[in-house]
Amino acid sequence: MRIADLGQARLQRSLTGRGLYLRTGPFTSRIQSPIASVARGIESLYRDFEVADHSSFYDFHCELRAPRSHRRFYRPQVLFLADRRSVFKPLAYHQAYPMLEWGLNWCIANQVPHRLVLHAAALERDGKALILPAPPGSGKSTLCAALAHHGWRLLTDESVLVDLASSEVSGPARPVSLKNDSIRVIRDACPSAVLSTPIADTLKGAVAHMRPPTDAVRRSHETARPGWIVFPHYQPGASTQLKPRTAGSGFMQLIANAFNYAALGARGFHSAGRLVEQSACFDFSYSRLDEAIEQFNRLADGR
Amino acid sequence: MDADTALRLALARPESMAERTAAEWAPLLAAARESALLGTLWHLADDAGLADGLPEPVARHLWGAALIAEHRSQALAWELRRLDNGLLSRMSPGVALKGAAYLAAGLPNARGRLANDIDLLFPRSEVERAEKLLFFEGWSGTHHNVYDQRYYREWMHELPPLVHQNRGTTLDLHHNILPETFRGHPDPARLRQQSQALPEPFRFRILCPAHLVLHAIVHLFSETEWDRGLRDLYDIHVLLGYFGARDGDAFWEHFVAEAEALNIAWMAERALWATNRLLLTDIPPEPVKRLARARAGIALRGLGRWAFVHGLHTRAGSVTPRRDAVARGMLFLRGHWLKMPAGLLARHLFHKAFLAEKPETATAQPQPEQHG
Numbered sequence: 053m054r055i056a057d058l059g060q061a062r063l064q065r066s067l068t069g070r071g072l073y074l075r076t077g078p079f080t081s082r083i084q085s086p087i088a089s090v091a092r093g094i095e096s097l098y099r100d101f102e103v104a105d106h107s108s109f110y111d112f113h114c115e116l117r118a119p120r121s122h123r124r125f126y127r128p129q130v131l132f133l134a135d136r137r138s139v140f141k142p143l144a145y146h147q148a149y150p151m152l153e154w155g156l157n158w159c160i161a162n163q164v165p166h167r168l169v170l171h172a173a174a175l176e177r178d179g180k181a182l183i184l185p186a187p188p189g190s191g192k193s194t195l196c197a198a199l200a201h202h203g204w205r206l207l208t209d210e211s212v213l214v215d216l217a218s219s220e221v222s223g224p225a226r227p228v229s230l231k232n233d234s235i236r237v238i239r240d241a242c243p244s245a246v247l248s249t250p251i252a253d254t255l256k257g258a259v260a261h262m263r264p265p266t267d268a269v270r271r272s273h274e275t276a277r278p279g280w281i282v283f284p285h286y287q288p289g290a291s292t293q294l295k296p297r298t299a300g301s302g303f304m305q306l307i308a309n310a311f312n313y314a315a316l317g318a319r320g321f322h323s324a325g326r327l328v329e330q331s332a333c334f335d336f337s338y339s340r341l342d343e344a345i346e347q348f349n350r351l352a353d354g355r
Numbered sequence: 356m357d358a359d360t361a362l363r364l365a366l367a368r369p370e371s372m373a374e375r376t377a378a379e380w381a382p383l384l385a386a387a388r389e390s391a392l393l394g395t396l397w398h399l400a401d402d403a404g405l406a407d408g409l410p411e412p413v414a415r416h417l418w419g420a421a422l423i424a425e426h427r428s429q430a431l432a433w434e435l436r437r438l439d440n441g442l443l444s445r446m447s448p449g450v451a452l453k454g455a456a457y458l459a460a461g462l463p464n465a466r467g468r469l470a471n472d473i474d475l476l477f478p479r480s481e482v483e484r485a486e487k488l489l490f491f492e493g494w495s496g497t498h499h500n501v502y503d504q505r506y507y508r509e510w511m512h513e514l515p516p517l518v519h520q521n522r523g524t525t526l527d528l529h530h531n532i533l534p535e536t537f538r539g540h541p542d543p544a545r546l547r548q549q550s551q552a553l554p555e556p557f558r559f560r561i562l563c564p565a566h567l568v569l570h571a572i573v574h575l576f577s578e579t580e581w582d583r584g585l586r587d588l589y590d591i592h593v594l595l596g597y598f599g600a601r602d603g604d605a606f607w608e609h610f611v612a613e614a615e616a617l618n619i620a621w622m623a624e625r626a627l628w629a630t631n632r633l634l635l636t637d638i639p640p641e642p643v644k645r646l647a648r649a650r651a652g653i654a655l656r657g658l659g660r661w662a663f664v665h666g667l668h669t670r671a672g673s674v675t676p677r678r679d680a681v682a683r684g685m686l687f688l689r690g691h692w693l694k695m696p697a698g699l700l701a702r703h704l705f706h707k708a709f710l711a712e713k714p715e716t717a718t719a720q721p722q723p724e725q726h727g
Contacts, residue, residue: 078412080412082381106378107376107377107378108377108378109377109378109380109381109410109412109413110381111381111412111416113381113382113385113671132723135385135388135389135670135671136385136670136671136676137389137670137671138720139720139721140720140721140722140723141720141721141722141723143723150723150727151723153727154723154724154725154726154727155723155726157726157727158723158726161726163388164419165393165416165419165420165422165423166415166416166418166419166422167419210726210727216422229727254724255722255724256724256727259727312423315423315426315427316422316423316426317422317425317426317429317430318426319422319426
C-alpha cells in the first residue's frame with residue numbers, strides 16, 4: 053500500500069499510534085509524531101512511497117515531538133529522537149518537517165554499517181550512476197532536482213549507498229532538499245516539480261523539499277553500475293565547464309565525502325577504489341542550470 | 356517478548372535468535388546498537404549456525420557491525436604492537452587491561468566487541484615515566500586545568516587520558532583498578548605479580564584469569580554511568596563461562612580467594628548474582644555460597660538488585676522507562692558514594708557544579724542542519 057492509498061486519517065492515526073512504517077529504497081523507517089506539519093509533509097512528499105504493516109522489520113525508529121519541558125508551551129520546540137534518544141539540538145516547532153528529513157539522513161549516516169555511505173547526490177541513466185559528492189553550497193541539490201526532471205532517475209539527494217562487494221550504487225529516492233534561491237530556480241526550470249511550502253528561517257535560510265518523481269520511487273530498489281563521479285561547483289557568472297579529474301584525486305575527494313569510510317577500514321577502501329576505477333571523474337563548474345542539464349545529457353549519451 | 360529480554364536471551368542462548376519475528380528484531384537491534392553488542396550478536400548467530408536463516412535486513416545490520424568491530428580490532432592490535440615496540444620497551448612490561456587484553460589474548464568476548472581505548476597498568480611509581488616516554492611518540496594529555504589534574508593524579512587510579520595527536524586513539528595509563536579514594540582498596544602489586552605473559556609478539560602482559568574477570572566486575576559495579584552496562588555484564592558472563600569451563604574448580608577457587616584478598620568480594624557477589632539472573636551464566640554453588648558472606652543486608656540487597664536490573668535496561672528496548680530512570684539515578688549516586696568519602700565527594704560535586712569549566716562540546720548534540 054502507498055501513502056496515497058492510505059488517506060489522511062489513517063496516516064494521521066499511524067503517526068500518532070504505533071508509527072508509520074515507511075519504505076524508502078532498501079530501508080524501512082518507523083516514524084511516530086503527533087505534529088500536524090509532519091503528517092502534511094509526508095502526505096504530500098511521500099505520496100508514491102510504500103507503507104509496510106506493523107509486523108514488518110524496520111531499520112530506523114524515529115520520533116518527532118515537543119520536549120517534555122516548558123518549551124512545549126513557551127516558544128515551542130521540536131526534538132528528533134532515534135531509538136528513543138534525542139540526537140540533535142532542538143529546533144523551533146514549525147521546522148519539524150525539515151527536521152524529519154535531516155533526522156532520516158542522520159539515521160542513514162550513522163546506522164548503516166553494511167554499505168559505504170557517501171554524502172552525495174546520485175542519479176541513474178541507462179543503468180549507470182552519476183554521483184555528485186559536494187559540500188553544502190556547491191549546487192549539488194539544485195543539479196540533482198533539475199536532472200531528476202530531465203531524463204535522469206533520482207537515486208538520492210543526500211546519501212549514496214555503495215555495496216561493499218560489488219560497488220553497485222543505490223539510494224533511498226527520498227525528497228530533495230532545496231535552499232534559498234534554488235527553490236525558485238527549480239520552480240522555474242521544472243514546472244512539474246512538487247515542492248513543499250518553504251520554511252523561511254532555518255539556520256540554512258529558506259528550506260523546501262521536492263517530491264521525488266513517481267518513477268524514481270517505484271524503481272528505488274534498482275541499483276546502478278558506477279558511471280560518473282562529478283564534483284559540482286556552482287559559481288555565479290561561471291561558464292559551464294566539465295574538466296576530467298584524475299582517479300587518484302577523485303578518490304581522495306570521494307572519501308572526504310564519505311560518512312563511514314574510516315570505520316569500514318580495508319573494505320571501505322576497496323569499495324571506494326572499485327567505484328572510482330569504474331567511473332569517470334570530473335570537476336564541473338556552472339552557473340546556468342539549462343546548460344548544466346545539457347552538459348550532463350551529452351555526458352550520458354557519450355557525446 | 357520485549358526487546359531487552361530478547362537481547363539478554365540472545366546473549367545467553369544464541370539459538371533463541373531463530374525464534375525472533377521481524378517485528379521483534381527491529382527493537383532488539385536498536386537495543387543491541389545502544390549497548391554496542393550488534394557485532395557480538397553476529398558472531399553468536401554465526402556460531403549457532405543461524406547466520407543464513409536470519410531475515411536479510413537483520414543479517415545486514417549485524418554483519419556490518421561485525422565488520423566495523425573487526426576493523427576497530429585490527430587498528431587496536433596495530434596500535435598495541437606499536438606501543439609495545441616503542442619507547443615503552445625501555446620499561447618493564449605493562450599489563451594490558453580490558454578490551455586490549457581480551458583482543459591480545461584472543462578471548463571469546465573479543466569477537467565483534469567494539470573496543471574504544473587502550474588501557475595499560477603500570478606500578479604507581481612508573482606510570483608517570485610511561486606518560487613522559489609516550490609524549491615523544493605523539494601521545495599527549497587531556498584535562499589541562501589544575502583541578503582535573505589533581506583529581507586524576509591524586510584521587511584516581513589512572514592518569515588523565517592520553518590522546519594520540521595524529522590518530523585520535525585514547526590511551527589510559529592505570530596504576531590500579533579502583534580510585535585511590537574508593538571504599539575498599541585492592542593492592543595493585545598483587546595484580547601485577549600474578550599477571551601472565553601474552554603470546555608472541557607481545558611484551559605486554561595480561562591479568563591472570565581470576566583478576567581479569569574481577570577487573571571486568573569492578574569496572575561495571577563501581578560505575579556511575581550504566582549506559583553500556585549490558586556489554587560489560589556480557590564480558591563478565593563470557594569470561595566466567597570460558598575460564599570456568601577451561602580450568603574448572605581451580606578457577607573458581609582462585610576467583611573467590613582473590614576477590615577476598617583484593618577486598619572486592621562484595622562486588623563479586625553482586626556480579627555473580629546479576630550475570631546468573633540476567634544472562635543465565637552457569638555458576639557452581641560453591642563460590643556463591645562462599646561469597647554469600649559479602650552480601651548486603653536484606654533491605655539494601657533487594658534495592659540494589661532492583662537498581663542493577665533496571666539500570667541494565669536499554670533506552671531503546673525498555674518497557675519500564677520511568678523505573679529505569681530512577682534506577683540510573685540511584686546507580687549514579689551509588690557510584691559516586693563508593694568513589695569518594697562523603698566530605699571529598701561534596702567538595703568534588705560542588706566544584707563540578709559551580710566552579711568547573713563546562714565540558715567541551717565534543718559530546719554535545721549536533722545541529723540537525725548538518726544533515727541537510
